[in-house]
Amino acid sequence: MTSAAPHPLTLLQALAHEVRWQIVTELAQSDRRVGELMAVVGRPQNFVSYHLKQLRQAGLVRERRSIADGRDVYYTLDLLALREQLSVTGAHLHPALMPTWEPPTLDLRSPLPRPIHVLFLCTHNSARSQIAEALLRYATHGAIEVFSAGTHPTTLHPLAVTALAEFGVADAGLFAKPLAQLVPLTFEYVITVCDRAREECPPFAASTQVIHWSLPDPLEAEPLNQAPFTATAQELNTRIRFFLSRIAHDWVP
Structure with missing residues (x-):
């Protein structure tokens, strides 16, 4: 039995806050601990933790306890879940807004401007x-x-x-x-x-x-x-x- 698709408002509500948007933007670059996210948004731990909870409940963020220090927790943006919710939200608004993008199997056999x-x-x-x-x-x-x-x-x-x-x-x-x-x-x-x-x-x-x-x-x-x-x-x-x-x-x- 497959799980129900998320409601189109779930994503909009989850991202419709400046701090949650800052958190998601930062996690799109790298996994972070709560202290690092506090430094990014300039807010105290309880405030950041509250918004992380909202993002977890929306299915956009996952957490995992650090194997280096069990007192730390790393937060990860679930890009696949975010992509699915973007697709659901766009499709509800208009068929033309349904994304066609796929994470690429990138063929870089053509020359690059410089070595990477x-x-x-x-x-x-x-x-x-x-x-x-x-x-x-x-x-x-x-x-x-x-x-x-x-x-x-x-x-x-x-x-x-x-x-x-x-x-x-x-x-x-x-x-x-x-x-x-x-x-x-x-x-x-x-x-x-x-x-x-x-x-x-x-x-x-x-x-x-x-x-x-x-x-x-x-x-x-x-x-x-x-x-x-x-x-x-x-x-x-x-x-x-x-x-x-x-x-x-x-x-x-």
């Missing part, structure tokens, strides 16, 4: 960052220079390799490496996919956009089997598809 370098960073460089590296390289046919590293690297986990194979992506060239090995490079985007790695992330060049995606570590799942690795790959694949829209907007002529 993306780094995915996690703690062990054994699963999340490796999966993200392979998925983004596959989606862009190698046109973007993609790297991954760990703050405390170990080895590439075989269940991560299996998760990639489920997406038809090979693991050729993937291996765990320390961040120090990549320090000489300059990145346009650094994406931390681990809360612990975010806490240990060193400063990068001022021109680098640092983004955080708060993802659970599949290696810490119980029981340890293929399911959490596959779920991680699915979450990363969705986020990467939306991330490609940002790259297309910023870089593709």
Whole structure:
């Protein structure tokens, strides 16, 4: 049995407040903790928490406790849910307002104005960052220079390799490496996919956009089997598809 479609007013009511709009705009760029959102909107914690609750109830924002510090909670904008509600709202107003946009499988085989370098960073460089590296390289046919590293690297986990194979992506060239090995490079985007790695992330060049995606570590799942690795790959694949829209907007002529 499928769930009922959201009422068209749900989205409008959720976004019809300056603070909630500021929160959504910030979360569209990166996952954030409540303290970071307080700094953005310039309001106290109870005020920000109230509006986060409204966004959660509208199905637009998800929360997840940090694996780096259990006292912290990361908030994530559910872009797929937002897209669905935009579609419902537009369709109720007029058929011409029904969106036709899809998160792209972006083909960047045509030359870019300049090389784009993306780094995915996690703690062990054994699963999340490796999966993200392979998925983004596959989606862009190698046109973007993609790297991954760990703050405390170990080895590439075989269940991560299996998760990639489920997406038809090979693991050729993937291996765990320390961040120090990549320090000489300059990145346009650094994406931390681990809360612990975010806490240990060193400063990068001022021109680098640092983004955080708060993802659970599949290696810490119980029981340890293929399911959490596959779920991680699915979450990363969705986020990467939306991330490609940002790259297309910023870089593709």
